[in-house]
Amino acid sequence: MARLERRTVRDVRKGNRAMLLRTLYFTGSASRNDLIRLTGLSAATVSTMTGDLLEESIIMEAGQVDSDGGRPRVLLRVNPTYGYAVGVDVAETHVRVELFDLEMKERAKVDYALRPARHDPELVARHILAGIDVVLSDAGVTTGQVLGVGVGVPGIVRRGPDFVIHAKTFGWDGVPFGTLLSAGTPLPLYVDNGAKAMGQAELWFGSGRGAGNAVIVLIGSGVGATVVSDGATFQGVSSSAGEWGHTKIIVGGRPCRCGGRGCLEAYIGAEAILERAGVSTQTTGWQEELARVLDSGSPAVAETATYLGVGLANLVNLLNPERIVIGGWVGLMLGERLLPEILQAAAENSLAQPYAATSIVLGRLGPDAVALGAATLVLRNFLDATPASRVTAAG
Template sequence: MAARNGRTVRDLRRENRTAVLQRLYFDGPMSRFSLGPATGLSSGSVTNVVADLLADGLVEEAGSVNSDGGRPRTLLRVSPGSGHMIGVDVGETRVRVELFDLSLAELARTERPLVHRGDNAYDVEVIVGHILDGVTEVLRTAGRIPGELLGVGIGMPGIVEHSAEEGAVVHGQTIGWDAVPLERMLRDSGQLPPHVPYFIDNGAKTLGQAEMWFGAGRGARNAVVVLFGSGVGACVVTDEVEHGRAVEWGHLTVRVQGRRCRCGALGCLEAYAGAEALLERWQEAGGQPPHDTDEETALTAILAAAYPPDGGEPDPVAAAVLAETAEYLGAGLSDLINLFQPERILVGGWAGLQLGARFLETVRTYAHSYALTHPAGRVGIELGRLGPDAVTVGAAILPLADFFARGGRPPSAEVSQDEPPVWRTSLGGRLAQSPARRGPTRAGRTGTAP
């Protein structure tokens, strides 16, 4: 049965379940009495939806609270163990895979180090193998069954497009990927049941989603979340783009005929502010970064050289490179301020958090000096709050958001829009022999199925 606006009763039920689930998830525990005004649903609708969710095991009781002169009201919350998601961060130095319950508590994690080829390209087969092996390992560690997953979310560098034929396709110029059908390759492995979906998106966007839902962006209507690692990326969240839009901020030109970026162009912001380029500039200026180590360890070394923890003599070359990087980063943030005029800019990523702890105030100063006065005076520039692993949390949010949108129904419970109603299937044989199929009825009319 369809409502007047084209929505079916099934649509309305799903929307009501979504409203209650989301309110309990973000603001719970709550009573049935509080859920009414919080969701805009009638008390009868709340009662029916809660009963449905309790029966499905998605919601559980969480104590009680005294009411004004009446019986204590039972509090409800989303049951953490009623769903599980996997988040994957395909980063610059490793592939990190984490298994979460519905509350986003980490149940298992594994990491696979990445060894780049000489041109910094990622080997597609290696990445696919790391993701699949990581998924298998975290499920085995936590004792979970693949078919129970709500989905696998994956944060990738580069531009991610979606097509009906290939699913998610990754265009990653800096990692040597040209239209790689990553979703199809993962799906073709047959590791997960067909009903368990993959959600693949840009890593900066997954970071942005995590910070907006649970971190420093919570409560803001619009923000820009910056991912600062070996490279540089950003996610813009506005009223028009609620879940964020990844932008290739790291490839804005900040210096004409400047340094060669790993994307191949000259003068990109990433060629000056990315951790990989920062360490290269330190070495070119005469610095001595440690050999045979990862970028995170090398970045710690340049900070220690510029600001010796034992109070020794600072390395002026390291200090100068870091100061120049702070100015480039501030100038890059000013472009985001002028373009999008956000309420907040949040700096995340392993390099952003490591450098931001010391240079955030300097970066703020440069950002305000390069930006237009009015939007600069309204923006707050802060560090992200979810730590260097926030990309995996954001990736896990992708199947979680889909779960909410389906009213808490698992992927295996979805009914295809192409399937006929169950009554038509059950009564198919009888319908074939009914008078409607044979001709006029006794009343002289021809019956037709609705």
């Protein structure tokens, strides 16, 4: 008993407009005629709708295409400078603020280092607010042109106006981060878990493109997953769906930092791999260390491939996705070196029918796409819920 929502005749317009805009965005450029075909709308509707969008300069003309004996098609595209999106990556060691145009091209960027112990919410918020000012002035963009600010943070984010955050690694427990930020900026805010934001980016601009039924798996120090069904990400009742890393794959197995035992994360998370290979995790430079371990041929490496394969197999069986994308810096390192072994383990541990329906691929965006993912939250909102409210002239 869900989706019980009254529909009025204006929702039709809103929905069709969003669909048209989305189609045009992901097609790149298309003529009105193409849009008729792509959207299924009538010529009249496409004409009036594109007319509106042109007038609002949300879209623009992009040249003509020569025709064979008729009126040439005028190509249309989304105006990449109609608006901008700010994407923020809040990580353990830094706060990064980036400005993107609508094509998700980076226009400006600024980094603030965080010292290990300094994760006060207020400090982070100050960095973000300062960063917004910096990237805007660097790129010569005014606040009015910014469609919103997306922020990716570690931890669980509860949706709502306050965006309450629980982030163990930061020592944040119930921080109303949205409230904190909105005190300093009038821009619309979108806060989500960084891994989920990145999953969104991979889904829209990376290896997940075109899949309506996908799982994006992020492996770094922690391990998470974004489950997408019919184009919508699975949120769960308290917005914490996707905690894949604490799936138990060996009851009573290795202790995990979550306090449990046998979690997937305790086998394939960055620290876990190093520890199992007998390398100290006290040093800095895990990245190089991990690369060395993976290339060393330690028995722990082959095991890691198996564990990851098992974890993926569990997803294949339960969710039967069209595609699984492996991302995160550890995920990418593992995938580059061990993809055949991982696939074999996944195949051996899943049912033949769903396995055959799933393609397991590596992420394409690299491990630094959190800010892009965060900006994608803004983009999503823009594409779904673009105003469509024309001001009615009075008198």
